[in-house]
Amino acid sequence: MFRSVRHMIYDLIEWRSQILSGTLPQDELKELKKKVTAKIDYGNRILDLDLVVRDEDGNILDPEQTSTISLFRAHEVASKQVEERLQEEKSQKQNIDINRQAKFAATPSFALFVNLKNVVCKIGEDAEVLMSLYDPLESKFISENYLVRWSSCGLPKDIDRLHNLRAVFTDLGSKDLKREKISFVCQIVRVGRMELRDNNTRKLTSGLRRPFGVAGSCV
Numbered sequence: 313m314f315r316s317v318r319h320m321i322y323d324l325i326e327w328r329s330q331i332l333s334g335t336l337p338q339d340e341l342k343e344l345k346k347k348v349t350a351k352i353d354y355g356n357r358i359l360d361l362d363l364v365v366r367d368e369d370g371n372i373l374d375p376e377q378t379s380t381i382s383l384f385r386a387h388e389v390a391s392k393q394v395e396e397r398l399q400e401e402k403s404q405k406q407n408i409d410i411n412r413q414a415k416f417a418a419t420p421s422f423a424l425f426v427n428l429k430n431v432v433c434k435i436g437e438d439a440e441v442l443m444s445l446y447d448p449l450e451s452k453f454i455s456e457n458y459l460v461r462w463s464s465c466g467l468p469k470d471i472d473r474l475h476n477l478r479a480v481f482t483d484l485g486s487k488d489l490k491r492e493k494i495s496f497v498c499q500i501v502r503v504g505r506m507e508l509r510d511n512n513t514r515k516l517t518s519g520l521r522r523p524f525g526v527a528g529s530c531v
Contacts, residue, residue: 324351330344348370357398426481439502445497453497455481496530500525506520
């Protein structure tokens with residue numbers, strides 16, 4: 313409701329500027345005033361405010377100078393117009409929802425949520441943990457890698473992400489569901505020396521990425 317009222321206020325501000333500009337022809341000005349009053353009455357209705365009774369030109373009727381019967385008939389006309397507008401808005405929303413459902417049914421999309429709790433693997437150096445989806449029959453990866461950098465202390469390199477290592481593999485469509493097998497593959501890459509037992513400080517290397525382990529399971 314807040315977004316709807318906000319959009320209506322923006323429309324009223326724009327239309328008010330057009331009216332005050334004095335550049336509109338009389339016929340367009342008359343139609344614009346009708347749009348303004350209709351928008352105000354519609355906004356009052358959805359906010360459960362009082363309905364303002366107007367004449368054909370959109371001017372507020374003075375109850376001191378208008379008969380009771382005329383006020384009643386004008387109120388009936390205004391109520392009918394607002395109700396028709398509400399039904400029109402409701403119908404448009406239903407059509408939008410139906411179109412969205414039909415589009416989703418025609419091209420379904422699915423997602424896989426992954427929450428990494430811990431990496432239990434004795435490496436002795438920093439490591440990179442890469443997780444992805446793999447089709448073993450076609451021998452190819454069908455997703456990008458979710459990368460987590462793991463320290464030699466057994467904690468994430470980015471300590472702020474501790475207990476918050478989550479990823480979502482999105483846009484898995486009907487083609488992916490028809491695959492006979494989909495594997496969730498975890499690769500571990502050691503980052504550091506060429507050899508773990510290399511203690512020679514003169515030949516010591518660092519920052520080298522070496523394959524260390526791999527694991528997988530069917531999704």
